[in-house]
Amino acid sequence: MSITCRDAMREAIRQALIADDRVFMMGEDIGAYGGCFAVSKGLLAEFGPDRIRDTPLSESAFVGAGVGAAMAGMRPIVEIMTVNFSLLALDQILNNAATLRHMSGGQIGVPLVIRMTTGGGRQLAAQHSHSLEGWYAHIPGIKVLVPATVDDFRHMLQPALDDPDPVLIFEHALLYNAEGELSDGPSPPIDKAVVRRAGKDITLITYGGSLAKTVQAAELLAAEGIEADVIDLRSLRPLDDATYMASVRRTHRAVIVDEGWRSGSISAELSARITEGAFYELDAPVGRVCSAEVPMPYAKHLEEAALPSTSSIVAAAREAMAEDA
Amino acid sequence: MSDLAMLRTMLLIRRFEERAAQLYGESKIRGFLHLCIGEEAVAVGVSAALEPDDNVVSTYREHGHALVRGVGADAVMAEMFGRSEGCSGGRGGSMHLFDVQHRFFGGNAIVGGGLPVAVGLALADHLRGVQRTTVCLFGEGAMAEGEFHESVNLATLWHLPVVFCCENNLYAMGSALTRTEANTDLVLKAAAYGLAAWSADGMDVRAVHDAMRRAVTTVRDGSGPVFVEMRTYRFRAHSMYDPELYRSKDEVAEWKHRDPIDLEVGRLRVDGLLDDAGLSALQDDVQREVEAAVLAAENGTDEPVEQLTRHVYADAAEEVRS
Ligand SMILES: Cc1ncc(C[n+]2csc(CCOP(=O)(O)OP(=O)(O)O)c2C)c(N)n1
Numbered sequence: 001m002s003i004t005c006r007d008a009m010r011e012a013i014r015q016a017l018i019a020d021d022r023v024f025m026m027g028e029d030i031g032a033y034g035g036c037f038a039v040s041k042g043l044l045a046e047f048g049p050d051r052i053r054d055t056p057l058s059e060s061a062f063v064g065a066g067v068g069a070a071m072a073g074m075r076p077i078v079e080i081m082t083v084n085f086s087l088l089a090l091d092q093i094l095n096n097a098a099t100l101r102h103m104s105g106g107q108i109g110v111p112l113v114i115r116m117t118t119g120g121g122r123q124l125a126a127q128h129s130h131s132l133e134g135w136y137a138h139i140p141g142i143k144v145l146v147p148a149t150v151d152d153f154r155h156m157l158q159p160a161l162d163d164p165d166p167v168l169i170f171e172h173a174l175l176y177n178a179e180g181e182l183s184d185g186p187s188p189p190i191d192k193a194v195v196r197r198a199g200k201d202i203t204l205i206t207y208g209g210s211l212a213k214t215v216q217a218a219e220l221l222a223a224e225g226i227e228a229d230v231i232d233l234r235s236l237r238p239l240d241d242a243t244y245m246a247s248v249r250r251t252h253r254a255v256i257v258d259e260g261w262r263s264g265s266i267s268a269e270l271s272a273r274i275t276e277g278a279f280y281e282l283d284a285p286v287g288r289v290c291s292a293e294v295p296m297p298y299a300k301h302l303e304e305a306a307l308p309s310t311s312s313i314v315a316a317a318r319e320a321m322a323e324d325a
Numbered sequence: 326m327s328d329l330a331m332l333r334t335m336l337l338i339r340r341f342e343e344r345a346a347q348l349y350g351e352s353k354i355r356g357f358l359h360l361c362i363g364e365e366a367v368a369v370g371v372s373a374a375l376e377p378d379d380n381v382v383s384t385y386r387e388h389g390h391a392l393v394r395g396v397g398a399d400a401v402m403a404e405m406f407g408r409s410e411g412c413s414g415g416r417g418g419s420m421h422l423f424d425v426q427h428r429f430f431g432g433n434a435i436v437g438g439g440l441p442v443a444v445g446l447a448l449a450d451h452l453r454g455v456q457r458t459t460v461c462l463f464g465e466g467a468m469a470e471g472e473f474h475e476s477v478n479l480a481t482l483w484h485l486p487v488v489f490c491c492e493n494n495l496y497a498m499g500s501a502l503t504r505t506e507a508n509t510d511l512v513l514k515a516a517a518y519g520l521a522a523w524s525a526d527g528m529d530v531r532a533v534h535d536a537m538r539r540a541v542t543t544v545r546d547g548s549g550p551v552f553v554e555m556r557t558y559r560f561r562a563h564s565m566y567d568p569e570l571y572r573s574k575d576e577v578a579e580w581k582h583r584d585p586i587d588l589e590v591g592r593l594r595v596d597g598l599l600d601d602a603g604l605s606a607l608q609d610d611v612q613r614e615v616e617a618a619v620l621a622a623e624n625g626t627d628e629p630v631e632q633l634t635r636h637v638y639a640d641a642a643e644e645v646r647s
Contacts, residue, residue: 029498056469058471061471088437088470122355123356127434298415298421302407302628305630
């Protein structure tokens, strides 16, 4: 059955609400408005205002309330409209959600799920377009999921709710309309990376909104006779080192594609780990395709130039291939 | 500003935004586009009470605020086309209009994000002994954010020359005021911080002007900040994507009977200051101004991609200017 990522996530939320009465959802305009990206459309009518709670514009308060409710044994799903607004709640996410278990000597757990959109590409300029998931992945105590496929939009939420610790899910806004077939089989565990396309010549490592571009780049490379292994990380914290490292050991070349800014990014972390773990296997320096180090500009041509593109991925892969073995 | 001039400015904002909506439909303008149609009296009445060098800090619904402060229709339109001739060089778009020459400090698209900055602008004036008022415009939705509460308290504590001007259009996106505020009396709420606070009919440009004049006088007297609630209504969707499931067509129609432009036209007619010919002359005039802006934007230039990472830090030329 073909389904959009938006509908897949809505169905995941529905099933979670049906399965467990500790689950409820809160966020801005998720109810009467139908969700700013229409993910929660129809849920208010089905589940009522107690479980689909519209909040005022108070990110710090409702994220913090999610922390408290989770501490008390509920299973809240908190929706934040976009990652830039999550910064108003960063105090609650980092200073409470991520640290309470440790600070309390293990007495308190925060089984909270926070969903938010991320990413650029819609000309929304410098306060609505950033990709800060790699930044969040810096923080011990939380887990960071980055679904890229309808299967992951459909199947990551329940394991996130089952997790005893806070899980942040970053949904690239350009994926909501993306369609795909839901598969029948069980989904891999949420902390495992998967190979989306197999190839022997080079490893392309990516996640979320950049997966489609990377797969496209791999197709173009294939036409030139370069077969790329495309790894979808799925989780940025924890990172599934074994999967991408095994690929790099096979191909001896790696390029990382990440919509975050380059400096201090998850791509920097991956590159460091590859260097630490597979240095002697490498035939070329690890390449990176990231967003330009600039707040996102509005103008279309500048925004396009700021973001990773299929052609910049192809170029980086060619460069890695050009190195002599 | 004469009553006739205030009417003309309201007409300009209306026409400008109607045209912007069309251009959005043609994909000439992209991103988010928030129209203030229905709320023009607030922009015009507020600005009429200000001096040219007063500071204004605004939100993402700020085309009207920018135009009344003297930012040219051409510079705003070019910005929304992403052209380098735009008031923010094409970097900001509709939500981030800036024009320092006119002391128009944005264009902030984080709800509540402008308030602390307004406090700081006023603090600088206070420290330097500069006689100037800073006006911060925001929607009622911002009053649920911590930044509202922290800013109003700080400005009051330090007696800073700020007018906190709340455009209460009753909805924050799809969230009705009654569904998001435990106490819907915004004046009472603000007054709890110990500053002077009052409200005005935001559909009546003269009432807005009076309320704002009082506020500016209070601030200039050194009596500290003022909070003013402008009771208004947005006639259009929140932005360009909004099925408007949260309010009835009847309610919108009801408010349209109170169109601030119709009200002012009616009054000027009664006073004998405007007739049909006069009104259509004004309309033609603003139409020409808007079309000239559109034409200029169409013919504008795109900044070279090689300059992508400009304006992240001050370069030498920018340093000299500031
Ligand atoms: C911190 C933050 N949270 C959420 C949003 C998304 N958002 C943009 S406008 C808006 C409604 C704001 O309503 P209000 O302050 O009343 O102003 P209005 O749009 O009615 O002019 C929301 C929720 C945002 N921009 N910033």
